Amino acid sequence: MPAFDTGxxxxxxxxxxxxxxxxxxxxAYEALADAGLCAADWDATRVGVVIGSGMGGVATWEAQHARFLTQGPQSVSSVMIPKLTPNSAAGEVALACKARGPSFAVSTACASGATAVAAAKDLLTSGQCDIVIAGGAEAASTPLTVAAFSNLGALSRRCAEPAAASRPFDSDRDGFVMAEGAAVLVLERAEHAAARGRRPRALLAGCGxxxxxxxxxxxxxxxxxAQQAIRAALLDAGLASGDVDHVNAHGP
Known part of the structure; x- marks a missing residue:
């Protein structure tokens, strides 16, 4: 797996x-820096964390299972369980950012990150939180997972043209390409952002x-x-379909 900055x-x-x-x-650290926030600036009990993940710590599952089979039960890591649970990302973000409000995971396959953002909106509109750190994280590019997706027929087999393998809206598409990463946002009510002199990058108008x-x-x-979800989001936002300028679709 390629390295990334873990500093x-x-x-x-x-x-x-x-x-x-x-x-x-x-x-999460990058998102908070972009938002101009740090733990010293907030009431930690009013800061929530929602991180979505479809697979959780699948690499840990694979590595520890291999150790179990080859070296026996005593070789299994004592931190295996807290590493692999889907909510461990949310928990670690809460620990790192000193967020003491609600902290939990959501898992809705490829929609997990979007579902996390919708859940964050609910925490804000219900008054439970003033700030919510929300997003999605996935690192499932492992041999077992890739084999499973391949046997499911979900992966592109355009191995001779890797740069052209990901082509979701092409009539000649033949599957998706595995990837990994995370995206995290800082959400807060508009008046809360205004009170600290921050101009928001975007408004979350509605979810469905x-x-x-x-x-x-x-x-x-x-x-x-999809139609039902879109109608619900438009209704929640008080908008009509003609008000939408861009659609970001699930693309396999």
């Missing part, structure tokens, strides 16, 4: 954090979600669930 995580913490949690902590109850992995052929 802000701290070398002493690397052994107890799965890669997806490392990504989340680094992204739905299930089409059609198939374990394939979407409804007529996009019924």
């Amino acid at each position: 802000v995580v701290g070398r002493r913490n690397l052994c107890r954090l799965d890669r997806f949690a490392q990504f989340a902590v680094v992204a 979600s739905a299930s089409d109850a059609h198939h374990p992995t394939a979407p409804h052929p007529e996009g019924a669930g």
Whole structure:
């Protein structure tokens, strides 16, 4: 796996954090710096964390299972469980940022990050939090996971043209390309940001979600669930479809 800058995580913490949690902590620090915030600036009990992940610490699962099989039960790491649980990224972000409000994970496959942002909005509008650190983190580019996705028929097989393998809206597409990383946002109510003199980068106007109850992995052929979620988001935002200038789609 390629290296990334783990300096802000701290070398002493690397052994107890799965890669997806490392990504989340680094992204959270970057988001807070961009927002002009630090732990000294807030009431920690009013700061929440919601980090989504579809797979959690899958690399830890694989590595520790291999050790179990080859070296026996006593070789399994004592920090295996806290490293691999899907909520470990949220917990580590809360620890790193001294956030003492609600801290939890959401897992809705490829929508986990978006679901986390929607959950953060609920924490703000309900009055439970003044600030929420929210986003998604994933580090599932492991041999077992790649093999499973490949056998599912989900991955591109355009191995001779790797630069052209990811082509989600092309009529000749043949699957997606595995990747890893994290994206984290700092969300707060508009009046809270204004009170500290910050101009927000964007407004989260509304959220919507739905299930089409059609198939374990394939979407409804007529996009019924997507339509329902979009209508709910527009209603929540008080907008019409004609007000939308850009659509960012799930692209496999």
